[in-house]
Amino acid sequence: MTFRHVAILTSFLFLVLAVAWMFFPEQMLTQWGGAGLVSRRGAVFYLGVAVMFFMARNTEHSAARMALIQGMITICTVLILLGVYELSVGHASDKILAAVLIEAILGLAFIYAWRTSGKKHKIINHSRIQK
Structure with missing residues (x-):
């Protein structure tokens, strides 16, 4: 396989x-x-x-690194939504908000990495074309 x-x-x-x-x-x-x-x-x-x-911490820009980033953005987003939902229907205490805050910070960090990763990759490719 x-x-x-x-x-x-x-x-x-x-x-x-x-x-x-x-x-x-x-x-x-x-x-x-x-x-x-x-x-x-x-x-x-x-x-x-x-x-x-x-x-994977030192992995260069690649489809695999982007897959890791997008997977974590998905995880964090769904965990945030689930945490807020469970709190709103009474299945979780307000202590769930600590986890939601951590997930939001981590999710935003991965969104930032996703956005800047593509820009850096384009700049590197552009500089190679000019040489």
């Missing part, structure tokens, strides 16, 4: 899991065995994202 095939399969499977967890959380929690187990599994995702970004 090529990376392309694994990437497509992973995208599909994770999308299915995301939809299941988003719209049927009680059933998923019951099926998987409780909040502690799910929390620990969620922690592994945070660890994986931390490792990916640490390993």
Whole structure:
């Protein structure tokens, strides 16, 4: 199997899991065995994202770096919306706003990186053309 095939399969499977967890959380929690187990599994995702970004920290402008940036913008945006929604319907306390603030700052930082990354890349390409 090529990376392309694994990437497509992973995208599909994770999308299915995301939809299941988003719209049927009680059933998923019951099926998987409780909040502690799910929390620990969620922690592994945070660890994986931390490792990916640490390993990619010096990556030059590329489609892969842009995919990481756009993925984090998506994550932060959905987490912000979900946090505000859960607060507004009473499923979360106002302490969720600390997480929402961190997600907003991180999301804005990635938006800034996305916007400036493209500009720097165009300037570099333009200077190469003139030489």
